[in-house]
Amino acid sequence: MALNYDLIALDVDGTLLTDEHVLTDAVREAVREAAAKGAQIVLCSGRGPGGVLPVMKELELAGTLISHNGAATVSSYDHAVVHQYEMTPEYLAPYIAYCKENGVHFDLNTAFEMMVERMTPEAEVMYARFHAKPAEYDFTKGLPAGLLKFTVFGSKEQMDIVQADWEQWPARLQSIRSGDFFIDVQHADANKGKALRQLALSLGIDRNRILAIGNYYNDISMLEFAGLGIAMDNSPELVKQSADAVTLSNHEDGVAAALRKYV
The missing domain is CATH 3.40.50.1000 (HAD superfamily/HAD-like)
Structure with missing residues (x-):
């Protein structure tokens, strides 16, 4: 058949x-x-x-x-x-600043690499579930090339607040809810x-x-x-x-x- x-x-x-x-x-x-x-x-x-x-x-x-x-x-x-689809690094600056100011965990991704500023026990458990092994990176030194995705992770309530805030921002990048506990920021296309x-x-x-x-x-x-x-x-x-x-x-x-x- x-x-x-x-x-x-x-x-x-x-x-x-x-x-x-x-x-x-x-x-x-x-x-x-x-x-x-x-x-x-x-x-x-x-x-x-x-x-x-x-x-x-x-x-x-x-x-x-x-x-x-x-x-x-x-x-x-x-x-x-x-x-x-690579993101323009400068467009990410307000997202990183927001996360630092509000205590929101985030990671940055190239095609095969994942980078975090710091690792918490909660985040470590979460990453293990997804077969992810992020490396710690000092973002004050600038952002690496080839960035494809910026992801924030937290409780559903926290992500609801983040989503509502970011929906008011200029749409140079897109943010999309990829799960109850995750929001991804990426190239608009x-x-x-x-x-x-x-x-x-x-x-x-x-x-x-x-x-x-x-x-x-x-x-x-x-x-x-x-x-x-x-x-x-x-x-x-x-x-x-x-x-x-x-x-x-x-x-x-x-x-x-x-x-x-x-x-």
């Missing part, structure tokens, strides 16, 4: 994985079955490549991955950066949808032959671009409204259910 879709774009946290960051056997088997039948599996994550590659390894798959919310498209074979469009063009795949599954606000552009965009049941209402269909939650093997129903 022919597959209905040639490319399957999957968000990682809250979609492919449970909230405990576990890849269940049912989801693994469904994804591998689709790949075995010819579908290209593309993981599309807010994580950097270093956090996505272990998930690809667990799936026993290889290929192209979209990381940093679309800011870096990377080959898993040789870790080559296929395309990236960086998103999963544009990265997926660029990849599809390079592969000669029509958007109608693309299925995408996600669960959060940073997945909306991807869900809207794909021929079929599917939101997880654990998604916020706005994400569900942006999708063509809704599957079960990430604790009910929603990705497996969607692949078996639509692919």
Whole structure:
């Protein structure tokens, strides 16, 4: 039987994985079955490549991955950066100043590096969950080149306040909520949808032959671009409204259910 879709774009946290960051056997088997039948599996994550590659390894798959919310498209074979959206360093100055003044934890990311000004025990636990190993960096010496993502981390209540404040700022960079406890700041053109469009063009795949599954606000552009965009049941209402269909939650093997129903 022919597959209905040639490319399957999957968000990682809250979609492919449970909230405990576990890849269940049912989801693994469904994804591998689709790949075995010819579908290209593309993981599309807010994580950097270093956090996505272990998930690809667990799936026993290889290929192209979209990381940093679309800011870096990377080959898993040789870790080559296929395309990236770099930020203008000066634009980040007010965000860094805000975090220092308000005690908000932040990190800066190039395609493969993550840097923090200081590490707290809470942040260390959080990074370990995402296979991230940040290095301490003295930002008073200036910012490194090739910056793709600036991420803040804190309680949901703290992130709600930060989000409300930053939405009033000039939109030279975009800030997007990538989870209850995270906000990412990136190049204005960086998103999963544009990265997926660029990849599809390079592969000669029509958007109608693309299925995408996600669960959060940073997945909306991807869900809207794909021929079929599917939101997880654990998604916020706005994400569900942006999708063509809704599957079960990430604790009910929603990705497996969607692949078996639509692919």
